[in-house]
Amino acid sequence: MYGESRENSFDICVYGESAAGVMAAIQSARLGKSVVLISKNQHVGGLVTSGLTATDMNRNDMVGGLAREFYQKIYAYYLNPEVWKNQNREEFFIKSRKRTYTGKNDERKMQWVYESKVAERIMLDMLKEAGVTLWQHERLKRKKGVKKNDLQISRITLESGKTVSARVFIDASYEGDLLAAAGVSYMVGREDNKTYDETLNGYRVNYNMGTNLSEVSPYRKSGYPKSGLLPYIDKKVQGAQGTQDKKVQAYCYRLTLTDDPANRIKITKPENYDPSLYEVLVRHINLNPAMTLQKIITLTPMPNRKTDTNHLDFFGASYDYAEAGYKKRGDIEEQHKNYALGMLWLLEHDPRVPQHIRDEMKDWGLPKDEFEDNGNFPNHIYVREARRMVGEFVMSEKNVVKEDRTAAPNSIGIGTYALDCHYVSKVVDEEGKLRYEGTIFQATTPYPVNYLSITPKRNECGNLLVPVCLSASHVAYSSIRMEPVYMVLGQSAAVAAAMAIDGNMAVQDIPYNELAPRLHALNQIIEINAKSK
Template identity: 45%
Template sequence: MKKLLFPLCLLISTQILAQQKLDADVVIYGGTSAAVTAAVQAKQMGKSVVIVSPDTHLGGLSSGGLGFTDTGDKSVIGGLAREFYHRVYLHYQESGAWQWQKKEEYGNKGQGTPAMDGAERTMWIFEPHVAEQIFEDFIKEHNIQVYRDEWLDREKGVKKKKGRIVSIRTLSNKTFTGKMFIDATYEGDLMAAAGVKYHVGREANSVYGEEWNGIQVGVLHHGHHFGKMNISPYKVPGDPNSGLLPKVSGKDPGKRGDGDDRIQAYCFRMCLTNLPENRIPFPKPEGYDPGQYELLLRVFNAGWRETFNKFDPIPNKKTDTNNHGPFSTDNIGMNYDYPDATYVRRKEIIQEHEQYQKGLMYFIANDPRVPADVQNKMKEWGLAKDEFRDNGGWPHQLYIREARRMIGQHVMTEHETLSKRDVPHSVGMGSYTLDSHNAQRYVMPNGFVQNEGDIGVSAKKPYRISYGSIIPKKEECKNLLVPVCVSSSHIAFGSIRMEPVFMILGQSAATAAALAIDGKDAVQDVDYEKLKTQLLKDKQRLESAR
């Protein structure tokens, strides 16, 4: 027996070691909707592929609460993105999909478009669990290997040779070797670790000759501001010596058009319901402090009554609940260090956002100082029991609206998104409003509080997105594509950053990766005409019919 013990241990150790070293043609880092479409496309083009996902749940925000889709002009959404929304449509054609209401009771409200488009057989509004199941179906149907809860070693985990990534290693000591790599994270961690240049924050207007980038002091667009309410930010109203209320910055907001390192606010897109049988009352979070919401009380006392305006309806008497108004679910100013932060620090930021938002809902529903008309209505609402079941009804994904943005071969700016300048080498289209949420809450010279950064500038028609915006400069990396943290200015990213576009760009990135493998090319040397031909074959929409 003793003689057999050592060879047996050696065999087991060799098997374990082998399991830690994995190889694929295309290695995708991330668990977002872009990661899934990229993986499906790579597989359909005959390439081996693996998804290395720090997330347990696939789909990012598309399965994380953002069910009231930011479509823009849906006619330019094609390929696997359109297939996703087609599958949503098919799901809700089944009578069994309507557990908590009848289909005809739902209505058909979407964001600028009908929720259900019978002629196109697409549906743009959906429950989180439905989206996640569709992403899982994509993975199962294409037999795609997914390694979940695998976190890139950002310090030493990227091995490069002659300008190419050779392999990536995760904190669990798994090594993934590939010919092509795709960073499909919201944060751009692989991109950064690979030495690709990027930007965080808002560029000054002067950098790219823009009008709507940079600090937006004095610009009040969406109504997510204090308007003319003249609310004091001080603990004792009107007395600066009393100190500032929580969630108000005492720093100089800066000058309009200047650049800064502030980023637009994050929030969780809660899935709520007012159906008693499926409702979880808003929980009181650990460390709850009602003093954090004093400013909201002053907003209510000023007569503001728009709390429920962005409880957007999704099927089965649920909502996709978004930020709305001067003091809402956006945790303004609390995320500046998130993009470059360590995993530990990011976890702290996410937990702080969760505590803030859970506390906000509990406060409105329970604090006796909240106006009765608002409180009584809020008491009717709660988290949906049948969503995010493994997390008490709370979304598993914080809405990372913006983090790092690559400075790649081509930078998309407002000139391209507003169709003032031609875009070469289209790999997809965008059409949504140039949209940014607030980046700071500050004290104006008159002593009243105001929000800054919220902006919405209409893209009057769909625009092309350049292949150069999803690839780095050649001297930085030759086999990496970045379909989420795309090369763009802050304000251009405000339009590009929509989930359908991420799916589109994920598919296009994988197409380019496959062609680069076939031609033994750097991604920067892929023949665009071949790429275009393949994208059109796969029903991507590269030009607008308008």
């Protein structure tokens, strides 16, 4: 722990070790506030330091403040030839260029492709230099663990029995446990399109978008309905397109793999390996025998012959995660871990997989020098979406779409990524054909994120800020949910928290005409046409 304190009383308490939480804690400390950052494990950075190293940064010119400082530190680290162990810098950037929006910007001295262990070391150094108190292996007591006086959280209790008092709390967790325990309104799942006058929300059978599974039999014995459906396939369409439900997009682990024999640990078959979980994939591959490994999983190059490995999505297994207790979450995480390792094992060993795919997969394994305290497996599951606060302002489709946009006022950061929701479920449609359901992918252009979307409703809580599980519809969240945006919003939340303390006011009452210049002074980019420095 950094900055040990005898008294568990702070100006600002940041709950959640995500990259947004790290940036919020650093900024709070730099503003002279006493701050504690609470991590559920011994790590910091969330997905940014746990495999998601092919950063979703399509517009690096829209990333400023501490987030830019972090990516500049990564750039500086990799300028040192000695850190390149098995390839050189030039070779790497030629290899990675197509999949990572170039991976770096030399003019801004930013780099957003890296190794997880490097990113975490940089974040830990930044936290220590700022004087942040870091508590590790601590989790909120979710039942009766939040004490409120009127509309103010006065104290939270952790499972260990520790208590934390603070003037302002920041929930930077991926799950939104603090906001929920504080009685703040939230949503899990998808709204009906009518809720916010949207077009892309709700249940959506993908008849024309994404991978076509219509020729794949959904039954345990191919072509025989009486044999029963394969696991995690819905037997019928649940309702009309665009209607509300409680399902969330697929989670996964973003594994780091390597093809360096000196650093590689071969993937072994999980003990509870269930081949039926991959039967749809195998049948789809056999219908498309020329398919390559890169069309099944994406192996995006990272420094030192490593990858960010995506699309190990476990469709249908994440619906309960947001509301689940800690034990059940652990079980779901274990399911996803076994699913990921099982899928990689299958792609190398199952004789039904074409030989050219098996030959390519056999070059890959887990890296010996990453996640050494966790069996070389990432520390965080990729929670793409859990709770979403219903706050003072709700970001919705009309605030982020490319056409006919209604710009959100009072910007504290810029979103830039496409609307991007991974598949939610698999379903047998009215004609008996297998379909994916739930995906959204639609380009957009940069848009502002409203300050009040990180504040609860003013009649629910006046000293809580939420930069990750912020107030947004499922559609808007599918774009906002990128890690650089979380980091920007985390820093802006810290500035707002300090202002609320200094002005002795509720977070909803902070004058935006005072907040905006303070963000500008910290090199935050909050205007779409701002010139990046």
